[in-house]
Amino acid sequence: MWIYNFGLFLYACIVRLAALRHRKAKLWVEGRRDLFRRLAEAVGPGERIVWVHVASLGEFEQGRPIIERLRREHPEYKILVTFFSPSGYEIRKNYPGADYIFYLPIDTPKNARRFLDIVRPEIAVFVKYEFWLNLLGGLRRRGVRTYIVSAIFRPDSIFFRPYGGLWRQALESFDVMFVQNEESKRLLAGLGFDNVVVAGDTRFDRVAEIAAAARKVPLVERFRGEGRLFVAGSTWGPDEELLVRLMNDWPDVRFVVAPHEMDEGRIRRLMNATQGGAVRYTRCTEETDFTHCRLLVLDTVGLLSSVYGYASWSYIGGGFGVGIHNTLEAATFGLPVAFGPNYRKFKEARDLVTLGAACSVTDYAQLAQWFGPLCRDGELLRRTSRIAKDYTLRQQGASDVIVRTIFGSK
Incomplete structure (x- = not known):
């Protein structure tokens, strides 16, 4: 002792x-x-x-x-x-x-x-x-x-x-x-x-409460417009390197990225590397024109769980470091989830991978291979989304x- x-x-x-x-x-x-x-x-x-x-x-x-x-x-x-x-x-x-x-x-x-x-x-x-x-x-x-x-x-x-x-x-x-x-x-x-x-x-109970109480975020709704949205939460540098390439390869999809830490240098690099325009949430107003904007950086806390409700796909950061962050906030909205390779300590992530609702990637080629079919095939997206949602419901x-x-x- x-x-x-x-x-x-x-x-x-x-x-x-x-x-x-x-x-x-x-x-x-x-x-x-x-x-x-x-x-x-x-x-x-x-x-x-x-x-x-x-x-x-x-x-x-x-x-x-x-x-x-x-x-x-x-x-x-x-x-x-x-x-x-x-x-x-x-x-x-x-x-x-x-x-x-x-x-x-x-x-x-x-x-x-x-x-x-x-x-x-x-x-x-x-x-x-x-x-x-x-x-x-x-x-x-x-x-x-x-x-x-x-x-x-x-x-x-x-x-x-x-x-x-x-x-x-x-x-x-x-x-x-x-x-x-x-x-x-x-x-x-x-x-x-x-x-x-x-x-x-108990996190399954918590994310169910979060989803039920999700707020409307008019700015995000306006940013998405009539298109489809990809939301990446709690990202770090290695995650953002992959996401930039994905954004630039899929110009018809809009992206929200919520960095895990509000590092000004990383935010600037992320925005500068994005083709088609990028804005920061905290610098937007009701008059902000999103016509020529591909990326919204969610540089604030407390909104991410509600923003997932506007998305069709998600990515969770941390998997190229000590471990991934919360996958359940995205899965409870029925979102397919991707993340980096360090996820095996997290039972829910392993379960989602086994069920086919999540994918672990080690490089950009694997991320693109996961995203492409889910973006092009509406039936595959609906089926995968249902698997994610049903999993979170069963665990409550x-x-x-x-x-x-x-x-x-x-």
């Missing part, structure tokens, strides 16, 4: 040094300043707290259907949400569905005791991947009902390594582990755990299973 604690100490020191130059690290440090005082001032002494912890924005979206269902069905509880990463906290710090939103303190033994002494959670819910050993140990010793949701385990995870004893012990803190698939249940059974429920992935319901199990075990 001392190695774990020393590692956290080193990590905190490195982040503090990085904060001198890097904005994200600075937010990480500043967001935890006076944290315990602010927590103590916010959380009342007699409140019944459900604590939901998420690492970042993606995990928050997985936890959100559970949070909002708790809010509707169990108003007797106050909901505390904690984030580890600034990229989640800074975007959702004003989320109205929770009563309290804070950063998670670094998981030292002292911090874990102080946090639990102040918050006194009645129920703790961890989303997907977060295993903080001191906090989990504290919850176990205090008898707090503790759950992990939308979890997924793989044979190469630390829990199944000879040196993973501490992490296996941490799993004993959970009253129930809600996992995404049967493989996870089988792996955990091999460690002797039978408190495992295959509930699925995890939030219902989780909430019923948690509150049925009181």
Whole structure:
């Protein structure tokens, strides 16, 4: 355990040094300043707290259907949400569905005791991947009902390594582990755990809610006009190199590209490389003429999920880096999906590829080979779209299973 604690100490020191130059690290440090005082001032002494912890924005979206269902069905509880990463906290710090939103303190033994002494959670819910050993140990010793949701385990995870004893012990803190698939249940059974429920992935519930609440985006509707639209979400440089070639080879199709990060240099290169004209969403007005425009760069946040509703095809970025981003927001609208080669850690992406609703590409030739038939053959496009939509519909319901199990075990 001392190695774990020393590692956290080193990590905190490195982040503090990085904060001198890097904005994200600075937010990480500043967001935890006076944290315990602010927590103590916010959380009342007699409140019944459900604590939901998420690492970042993606995990928050997985936890959100559970949070909002708790809010509707169990108003007797106050909901505390904690984030580890600034990229989640800074975007959702004003989320109205929770009563309290804070950063998670670094998981030292002292911090874990102080946090639990102040918050006194009645129920703790961890989303997907977060295993903080001191906090989990504290919850176990205090008898707090503790759950992990939308979890997924793989044979190469630390829990199944000879040196993973501490992490296996941490799993004993959970009253129930809600996992995404049967493989996870089988792996955990091999460690002797039978408190495992295959509930699925709550993201399917979330994207269904997003699709149902999709906003009208008049500017995008006007940009598309009477033609067809290709939407690429969360793209990085290598993705955009392929997309530029696709745009230039298919002049009858209009494209929306939403970069993952609003890097001005990359946006300029993307627009300059596009034949036929390009505009930025934030610089458009009601009078903007899109007649001679092929590309709309979505240089804003919060609209992408609604913009998918105007598209016929989609591309999801990140597959030439550490891993693809959210494919489900596109698939729930019935869009065929393409992405780069690094997708195998994502069950939904593997499923979509197996079903024929998605395609992984390693170069432009493969992207063009995927897109061409879907663009020319209307029946193929309709059939592929139906497969994507039906898949997302079949996977819904995890939030219902989780909430019923948690509150049925009181």
